[in-house]
Amino acid sequence: MKSILSILLLLAFTASAQTGKITGKLLSEGKAVERASISLAGTAFGAWSDSLGSFMLSRIPAGTYQLRVSCLGYDDAEQQVAVKSNNSLTLCIVLTANDVLLNDVVVTGVSRATQARENPVAIMGISSPAMERTAASDLMDVLARNVPGLHTVKTGPNVSKPSIRGLGYNRVLTLYDGIRQEGQQWGDEHGIEVDAYDINRAEVIKGPASLMYGSDALAGVISLFPYTPDMDDGKLHGKFVSEYQSNNNLVGNGLRIGYNGRKFLFVLRGSYRMANNYRNAIDNRVYNTNFDEKNLSALAGFKTNKGYSHFNFTLYSNLQGIPDGSRDSLTRQFTKQVRERNNDDIKSRPLIPYNELNTYRLSPLHQRIDHYRIYTHHFYQLGKGNVDIIFSLQQNIRREYNHPTMPNQAGMHVRLNTLNYGLRYDAPRLGNMEVTVGINGMLQQNKSIDATDFPIPDYALYDGGAYWYAKWKSGKWGVSGGARYDLRRVQWKDFFVRNNAAAGFDEHVALPDTANAVLQFPAYDKVFKGISASVGFTFQATRDIGLKFNIGRGYRAPNITEMASNGLDPGAHIIYLGNRNFDPEFSLETDLGASARFSNFSAELSLFNNHIQHYIYLTMLADNNGNPITDAQGNKTYQYQQAAAQLYGMEAGFSLNPVKLRGFSFDNNLSVVYGFNKNEIYEGKGEQGAYLPLIPPLKIWSSITQKITTASKWFTSITPKVEVEWAAKQNRFLGLNHTETPTPGYALLHIGLTADIRYYKSRSMQLYIQVMNLLDKVYQSNLSRLKYFEYYNQSPNGHSGMYNMGRNICVKLVLPF
Structure with missing residues (x-):
């Protein structure tokens, strides 16, 4: 190096x-x-x-x-x-x-900067202003509100896992500044650990993207780009963000300062957010959904006429509640665990007093996540080509405290160390042809530290792949594609667990001291291989109309919990059972897209059909009477299965922007996906096995905005907005063994106002005021895991599980300087 x-x-x-x-x-x-x-x-x-x-x-x-x-x-x-x-x-x-705010220039998944209409895959960029004017308490929710086909699997307001076209978890790869975001993303309650105020731009690839990134990009890629100074004037520039949300009393502040001189540049960024338990009209305050999040990052770099070198550091620290949904059977008030394991009777837990519900202070049962990252990025011209090098060290530490009598003893305490590397060479352009070759991968080690619960073993992972990508463009036509070969080795040694009679908890022991111990995870060593490839075409029929077609093969090795899990994940409140004999997933997806942009309106359509071999999914286990298999605390048992699967659907968008109505915009988008288990034993069985789990329903977003330019010295423009979010009922669910239940449809009304305020000469700040769920609608999202946190077969008020957030008034101020 x-x-x-x-x-x-x-x-x-x-x-x-x-x-x-x-x-x-x-x-x-x-x-x-x-x-x-x-x-x-x-x-x-x-x-x-x-x-x-x-x-x-x-x-x-x-x-x-x-x-x-x-x-x-x-x-x-x-x-x-x-x-x-x-x-x-x-x-x-x-x-x-043009008030149709389309970010057409994207770079993710291609060798050089490429416009979206010249890229045959379905890809969308989200600008910083678009993210700033979107109210949500989690970055993934912000992106999902801007990208049709992107949804989130939620465990409260600050844990949102991305799902693209019905595929989530390790099938969606998240990149931070071009580097794989590696935390404990295999778990249900593990979110994306990045600073939302730090992201200057985001891009979403929908469909297999394994070609450039390898395993875990089977469904697509979410690429997050932090702010880098682009004003080459040798002056300090910065931005301050402050927001408040009424529903959970979220308070957030972020500050960044950047400098870009002739040779050197630097950035300092920091933020702090804290939130109370969120509330709705059914549950009131939802216990243990509060959080406390801190971020700090820095960038130092130098540049020459031939390129640049950047050196970066990030720190993410989050204290997050762990909701379990336990309640009193009659009053439906939330209760809390005060005893351990077999001494804990979930039906006789004490009620939570109001002062513990309405507070920023987290309960003793919470999780703490720390994510550290140091990385360097070098980009230089080499002859008539370019070379791009990345090198990163990440450490993710997760502690889940689930012992009420010993609050300082973590139930799960894991430390994940990851080394990422990548080398890419963009060859000189040859006529209309561009060619890129590269290698990338990672080395990873995960270890339990002073824990009492062990849902996965200590493991080591070695991953690497090589690829080539070519793009040809002539006139109205463009052709691009490439191939990649990946190797991934996963291994662990025999992992023994023994009960410590003095402490009353389990502990990890190693040979030769394994007397009276249980071999929870027998030794494992396996190499996974995968070939990814894609080819696509674009055709710019006219200046305003474009067509695209792509067929891609994606690859994903099973993640650690799918292969090895054998025990309780205390944060998820689920007992997982894996299968060490799983094969890798391979997908073959076909995409067809069309777009049109005219002076008064624009429209987009994207159709997809995805066949997956060895698709891995979860089902709940039930006893002979059909009742869930649980432990003393009511934690249910789920087992991973594997079968062939098919997913197909579409995304569509339409925007009306009449030239004669300057500033008016009527925007609409629609997304729908259907997922089917192709195992022959489930053919024609409907919800008893024929449908895949965690499939979002048909969803439609519609909004009307009107930008009003004023003659005021201070308020240069005001933009009111009305938005309707409609989700259809989901009757295509995996009901086998009560794994999922049907979800009623719902419609939410949101309103907002954006004001540009001039505060110094030509400088303006933005004030965003939004009311989400204006009518305080009571609803449950089909992808909310809190929907299934229920311990009783019947409820006196007819409601089961926890509901989504009610009315939320959001105020945000963005002050650039």
């Missing part, structure tokens, strides 16, 4: 000083366009337009580039520019006003 870095640094500092610059002005309808982003695709060169619409990019190596301009409220502009040595290129670019 040191040799590679030395070569890169030598190349960087001996690079030719023959450079030029680009200056220009942005106009629309004769007026200057400020705060527009100007960038050279595939490079680190970028700038913002000032209050006069002017911009400048300096010290650019001679060559031909693709210059791109993006600004909220305007169509993206793109043109090819030729920079000559010691010359200045002056441009005047006219932008077309």
Whole structure:
């Protein structure tokens, strides 16, 4: 690694000083366009337009580039520019006003910066303004509200696991700044551990993306990009975010400060969020859904005419309640556990007093998650090509406290260490052809530390893959595709568990001291192999209409809990049983898409059909009478199964933006997916085995906004918004052994107001006021795990499980400086 870095640094500092610059002005309808982003695709060169619409990019190596301009409220502009040595290129670019806020330039899953319409896979970008004006208490929920086909499996307001087209958990790969986000994501109650205020842009690939990333991208990729300074002016810039949400009294504040000079740049970021237990009209305050989250990160980098090197550090720390849903059978008030294991009778637990429900203070039974990450990213021109290198060290520590008589003793305490690596080479363009080759992978080790519950063994994982990707474009046609080969080895030694009579809990013991111990996880060593491939076509029929087609093969090795689990996960309140003989999953997905963008409206349609071999899923175990198999605390037992599966569906979007009604927008999107178990024994059985679990119902979002530009010195614009969220009833569920239950449909009404407030010269801050679930609708999402936290067969009020959040008034202030 040191040799590679030395070569890169030598190349960087001996690079030719023959450079030029680009200056220009942005106009629309004769007026200057400020705060527009100007960038050279595939490079680190970028700038913002000032209050006069002017911009400048300096010290650019001679060559031909693709210059791109993006600004909220305007169509993206793109043109090819030729920079000559010691010359200045002056441009005047006219932008077309458009309140359809589409982020068309994306880079995830391809070799170089590529527009979405030129990418045959279904991919969507979400800008920072779009995320800021979306009210939610979790980043994944924010993205799900902006991307049709993306849903979340929820365990309370701060634990949301992404699901793409009906596939979730380890089938969706999350990237942070191009690096795999590796925590304990195999667990139900394990969320995505990143700072929501730190994310400047996000991209979502829908469909197999194993080609570039390997295992765990079977359903798609969510790529999160933290803020990097792009104003090359040698000045400090920053942003302060503050928000409050009334339902759970969430208070959040985030601050970042960045500098981008001639040679060096840095960023410091920090945030703090805390929330009370959320509430609704049925459950009142939902016990143990509060949280306390802190984040800190830093970036330092230097750049030359040939590229850049970035060095990064992030720290995430979260205290999170662990809801279990135990209640009094008559009053339906929440109760709490005060005794241990067999001494704990769930039907006689004491009621929780109001002061413990209405507080930011977490109960003794909670989880603590710490995630540390140090990584470096290097991108340099190498000859006429580019080389991209990443190297990362991550540590994820999770403690789940589930012992009321010994609150400082963690039930589950695991430490996951991960080393990520990646090397990519973008070969010089050859005519209309671009080719990329690369390798990436990870080394991983997970270990239990002073725990009493052991849902998985201590394991080691070695993963690596090599790929090539090619893209050809000529005229209206584009073709892209590639192939990848992966190897993953998973192993662990015999794992013994013995009861410690003095402490009253189980403990991990190792040979030779295994007297009276149980071999909970016999030794395991297996290598998984996978070939991924894809080929796709794009056709730009006219300037406004585009078509795309893609067929891709994805691969996913079974995760650790699917293979090895054999015990209680205290945070999930589930006893899991795995299968060490599972085969890898392989998917073959076909996608067909069409898009149209006209002056008054735009529309998109994406159809998909996905066949999966060896699909892994969970079913509840029942006794001979059909009753769930539980332990003394009512924790149910689930077992992993494997079968062939098929999922198909569509996403569609339509936006109306009449030119004569400047600022008006009527936006709609729809998503639907159907999932079927193709095991012959379940053919025609309906909910008794024919349907897959965790399939979202038909969902429709509709919103109307009207941007009103004012002559006020302070309030430059006001944008009211009305939004309707409608989810159909879900009758296609896995009801075998009561694994799932049907979910009634619901409709939610949201309203909001955005105000741009000028506070200093040309600088503006944004004030967002939103009321989510205005009518305080009582509902349960089909993908909410809290829906199944119920210990009684009957309820006096006719309601079972816990319900989603009620009315929520959200106020957010975003102050750039």
